[in-house]
Amino acid sequence: MKIEIQEMTHTKGRLIFTDTDPSVVNAIRRTMMADVPKMAIENVEFHMGAIMDEGGKEFESISPLFDEIVAHRIGLLPIPTDLEAFVFKEKCTCNGEGCPSCTIMYSINKKGPCTVYSGDLEPLGDAKFKIKDDLIPIIKLADGQAILAYANAQLSTGKDHAKFSPVCGIGYKFGAKVTLDAAKCDHDELCMSVCPKEVFSKEGKKIVVAHPERCNLCMACVDACELKCVKVEENQNRIIFQYETDGSLTAKDLLTHALKMLEEKYTGFIEMVSSLQD
Numbered sequence: 001m002k003i004e005i006q007e008m009t010h011t012k013g014r015l016i017f018t019d020t021d022p023s024v025v026n027a028i029r030r031t032m033m034a035d036v037p038k039m040a041i042e043n044v045e046f047h048m049g050a051i052m053d054e055g056g057k058e059f060e061s062i063s064p065l066f067d068e069i070v071a072h073r074i075g076l077l078p079i080p081t082d083l084e085a086f087v088f089k090e091k092c093t094c095n096g097e098g099c100p101s102c103t104i105m106y107s108i109n110k111k112g113p114c115t116v117y118s119g120d121l122e123p124l125g126d127a128k129f130k131i132k133d134d135l136i137p138i139i140k141l142a143d144g145q146a147i148l149a150y151a152n153a154q155l156s157t158g159k160d161h162a163k164f165s166p167v168c169g170i171g172y173k174f175g176a177k178v179t180l181d182a183a184k185c186d187h188d189e190l191c192m193s194v195c196p197k198e199v200f201s202k203e204g205k206k207i208v209v210a211h212p213e214r215c216n217l218c219m220a221c222v223d224a225c226e227l228k229c230v231k232v233e234e235n236q237n238r239i240i241f242q243y244e245t246d247g248s249l250t251a252k253d254l255l256t257h258a259l260k261m262l263e264e265k266y267t268g269f270i271e272m273v274s275s276l277q278d
Helices: 022-034 067-075 190-194 220-224 251-274
Strands: 002-008 012-018 038-046 050-052 058-060 103-111 114-117 137-141 146-156 167-180 200-203 206-209 230-245
Touching (some): 012 251, 038 067, 067 137, 103 114, 137 146, 167 206, 190 220
Antiparallel strands (some): 103 146, 114 137, 200 206
């Protein structure tokens, strides 16, 4: 198996797998979605009653939405995750009580009129756990309304809830093999004009397949070519794997942890099979 990393930014990754089977790529995809853990807010506690500001003005602890809906929105925010620093709450030495080894505490205190954003959640501790995507809107408060709440984030996986899945867009597809019969082609540029990915280009008076890696198998060029000189096929030896994180983990860290988890699973399976008696 050969792997080519075409793109690796903070939140996006694009890899090309060759000489392998789709089941291998699918195993990586499923591990990223369901097995790699991340932090997410699990509990939100709202203050009930009047809230006073520094000037003595009284605000009512209400909002246009039910507290359950506000808590749901807060729970979906991407919490920065350090997988080396935290353990699962149920496996922590605090016996699930919640401590700095398994829990991140946040507070939010806003008074209207304003829009409450994800950046308004303040970590009660290390500032590195402040939400980096700080312009995710949560709720709008009118004059006289306020929100005072405390939330705690814990580690879990996408198997338990979608909010614990670190990916928000992931998939793979076969690459494309694009061929052009130059002897039959009249070079009228029709295939160029309908191609959304600019796979074809002009060299002198001839049309050539310049960027076959861009093809998304839409078949627009095949349908447009009346002379049937364009042929597009799936290249099952070339698998394009793309994914995007929600920002809680970097694309590199997500891929690294997924591969480590797969390696551990395969190693454990090999040991289990080897221990069987003939």
